[in-house]
Amino acid sequence: MTAARTIPAAEDLMFGQAKGWNCVWCNVRLDRGAVSVGWACGREGPALAN
Numbered sequence: 001m002t003a004a005r006t007i008p009a010a011e012d013l014m015f016g017q018a019k020g021w022n023c024v025w026c027n028v029r030l031d032r033g034a035v036s037v038g039w040a041c042g043r044e045g046p047a048l049a050n
Helices: 015-019
Strands: none
Touching: none
């Protein structure tokens, strides 16, 4: 089992990462052979459902 990774802060992301086009860890485009690791869920910021 691998340890869970921490999502980088928004101000540390490149444009494509912040838009969801690229991986937040390696910055590789997600539309070319990417493997899904699931949906982002949370209770803070833009993930907060009103």
